Amino acid sequence: MTAPAYQVSHLDALEAESIFVMREVVAEMERPVLLFSGGKDSIVMLRLAQKAFAPANVPFPVMHVDTGHNFPEVLEYRDQRVAELGLHLVVASVPDALARGLVRESPDGMRNRIQTPVLLAAVEQHRFDALFGGARRDEEKARAKERVFSFRDEFGQWDPKNQRPELWALYNGRHHPGESIRVFPLSNWTELDVWHYIARERIPLPSIYYAHEREVIERDGMLYAVNEFVRPRAGEELVKERVRYRTVGDASCTAAVRSDADTVEKVIEEVAATRITERGATRGDDRVSEAAMEDRKREGYF
């Protein structure tokens, strides 16, 4: 019984595992929601959700935690996708929360940290008990130790020293009212797996993932697009570069990389050859300290 016909590729195995995880959540949890940023990982996750429940519709809403610092191409993509799939979109808005006084702008103007209370307030308001996130274990070392089903207490906190053992494919989603589970169906995917899957499934992406001309400034060794949130400081020179985005996050702290990769095949080649992690290359927010991600996650970040 060793015929090659009974083997699956690694992409098929990853897909099967992710679909299994999503079905477990829908079968066992009361009110799941999928965190959708318009980034490639959440886009792949949404595709997997479509596949997991076909021919039925995706049986949960999607939520965008909107920092107000958006790339217009990404917002447009979000709205188009939501309309196409007939999804219910919940927007947890940081600008609204600022106006209501729920959070205050941080001195550096970055909204990465203040989106956490906004996310948690939306979870409480809608009584979501399971949140699908697109985080992958290869992204960051704190994430390398996170469970597929990651328990959060009533304050949304993650306790890395007190995680539930996760054996076989037996996921424990039990929780008390007010507590919740973050679920990461892409835990075992790498950046390259995600791109191979985007190619195989022919999934459209926001245009900023592919090489384009853009006016940027170089800051702390990273290329930031100049827009209404990022202004050149004294001594910073505005230059036109051919760039693309490896990750899509808050427009004030997500940097672009120099690239000529304007097709999915070229991106795959580029990612396969790169020697710098995607967060290391593009995220100002992870550079704060060695444990920046762990600290944010403990507070309830994605």
Add this chain to the structure above:
Amino acid sequence: MTVETDADAGAASGGESAARRMDLLRFATAGSVDDGKSTLIGRLLYDTKSLFTDQLAAVEAVSAARGDEYTNLALLTDGLRAEREQGITIDVAYRYFATPRRKFIIADTPGHIQYTRNMVTGASTADLALILVDARKGLVEQSRRHAFLCSLLRVPHLVLCVNKMDLVDFSQDVFERIADEFTAFAAKLDVPDLTVVPVSALRGDNIVSRSPNMPWYEGPALLHHLERVHIASDRNLVDVRFPVQYVIRPQSTTVTDYRGYAGQVASGVLKAGDEVMVLPSGFTSRIASVETADGPVAEAFPPMSVTVRLTDEIDISRGDMICRPNNAPAVAQDIEAMVCWMDETRPLQVGGKYAIKHTTRSARAIVRGLHYRLDINSLHRDDSAGELRLNEIGRVRLRTTVPLLADEYRRNRTTGGFVIIDETTNRTVGAGMIVEAG
């Protein structure tokens, strides 16, 4: 604006066709920092270009700041604040690398703290386990424990890496003594496939390519073995087991009267036309089609996630199992199992009531008896034990509220394994491997 990917992307891209041929191997590593495990993992990641310069630079900076004499590759995986502060590894870390032949998922389990809980967790999904020993020290108690846990968890392939061969002058005698001793020990366990490789992780001997320093060694380099070890036949393609995970019934005007049973194939091969039996009801029917979102498939086998449709309308819900009329799991409320206890706050006690999760089925269970506690160093059975504490393993008899649809773990790792959950704290407190269901 959105960009459609090139319609011929899949066919045109060499990367994609290579990706199509790759399969997936999950392996667990066991050992301590002293055995050079982190160095070995670092070496595998580095030599397969899966370690990035910013990760390496960060580790070098932290190592230098701490005054380490060498770049401490353990810091690659020890990302948590507490781990850095205490210089220990707390939890299983997952690492990824790929070669053109295979994608690898490493479950890196710490050697000291909570080693049983972590090792059992890492081994539960592993196709292969890699145990490290220091050539200067030979087998230690921990190596035997690791080998035992791998056999308990039925990891199909075991690799013993005799590391630091450079520090014993690449001595064939030293290597063979350790290999013989380990092979003799493994024979007492249930280890289906054992390979022993002499390596120096630090210098790279026998990691990616055969080392000129050990011409007497005729086996493959470690990576070569990992890439080629035959895992396809580890899957059980004989016993059809399809735990129903979710019933798909679209509430739609365009798709009407659709009823499909979604799940992941645990074992066996399912195809349209097959006669099947559904447990626990015992009703029989035929498979009308096996479907995915991309259309019907000719056959479904592990680990595919599919939707099965039957020719008859019968009442099936989550937790039921589709199997064959002449090859079915036990339908049992009395379960004999080896249990590994994982909770530090409360021990497993006879008379204790717990929730259990087995395939897609949930039940409550009472512990009817503890036959013995196993000393995993001596394999001695202590039948006077009254409870199982954290990291202890014992043979337990359970009675469940509803029948489990169960196989022996040694025959089926999916339908033979279960977890025990504390009903008040909701924590996962134990892992069970079914010995007998009846």
